[in-house]
Amino acid sequence: MLPDQAIRILVANDPRLAPYTSIREKDLTSGHGGRFIVEGKVTVETLLRRGRFAVESLFLCETRLEPLADILTRVPSDVPVYVAPQDVMDAVAGFPMHRGVLACGVKGKTATDAALVLSQIARQSPLPSTLLMLSDLSNHDNVGACFRNAAAFGADAVLLDGQCCDPLYRKAIRVSSGSTLWLPFAHGGSGAEMMQAARDAGYTVWAMTPRADGAPLASLPVPDKLAILLGAEGPGLPDDLIASAVPVRIPMSAGFDSINVATAGAVALAHVFASRA
Structure with a gap:
């Protein structure tokens, strides 16, 4: 069952997935534009349960919806949850996303002092x-x-x-x-x-x-x-x-x-x- 804010994605070039495209290259160049990417069930759950950063969106493989049902209840209602088949997710990320679980957070004003x-x-x-x-x-x-x-x-x-x-x-x-x-x-x-x-x-x-x-x-x-x-x-x-x-x-x-x-x-x-x- 899809969460209320779930949005199905069927093509890899959907502009709503821009923060998730070519993740490795963006990691190397700090190219997320004030965002950061969280990968895997444990860390995404931590982001939602006790993280101190705002959550911009989630991006999930469609096969992960049922195993993540409890976690998804913690997603704020205004945060989109993008859902795609495995091949589309792999194409967006630029490498096989075996975990099938990503989230995009916003750094905001991280402390430098x-x-x-x-x-x-x-x-x-x-x-x-x-x-x-x-x-x-x-x-x-x-x-x-x-x-x-x-x-x-x-x-x-x-x-x-x-x-x-x-x-x-x-x-x-x-x-x-x-x-x-x-x-x-x-x-x-x-x-x-x-x-x-x-x-x-x-x-x-x-x-x-x-x-x-x-x-x-x-x-x-x-x-x-x-x-x-x-x-x-x-x-x-x-x-x-x-x-x-x-x-x-x-x-x-x-x-x-x-x-x-x-x-x-x-x-x-x-x-x-x-x-x-």
Whole structure:
């Protein structure tokens, strides 16, 4: 049974589907025009249930209507639900859409000012408080995984400098299990500006690094207001950011000094979460 606002689409060049056309190419060029695309049942459900962004439309394969019946009851009455056969959906997206579930969200005025997000956190969240800060992470999988870890271990917000990729990129949303849609974040500025905003708000910053002079993670008391800073795969954090924070390392077996950045974030966040339990 079709929802009341369902609109059947029979041709791939229907102009109402413009946000969904050639998704991969638009992802690479930020060509969605202030929109973002959400893919898959879990993330679309998150967008509808607890997302903080407006929903512009849904685009579904006709075979997905019955399995999504409960979710579709949450679609606002003024949001169109476009429904098409699988071959039409594949032609629009530009690749096989096996999940058959897409939604288009509107970014609106996403926060670029870390200090503004931190002031909102201060008003809404009692102590203790944890931030995850990301510097120069250009890999969408890593950014998405970092958000998922932050959500799992109770971080209040994620701050990203301007060199990081967009957390509302389709793949980042999917890898984050939809947490980029509801977890507060700010994206912009330099790593130094991001760190200064955290310090001005009273946070101690732990700079995660494999350097031998870093304090072992378990050796440090966990402050009430803590920001965990992660750098890019390979080069890690620059020296000036490490020097302006507390260098912290995760002890590892001899001859091996690094793990994936999202994994390092998960280890640090889990340690903090357990210490406060």
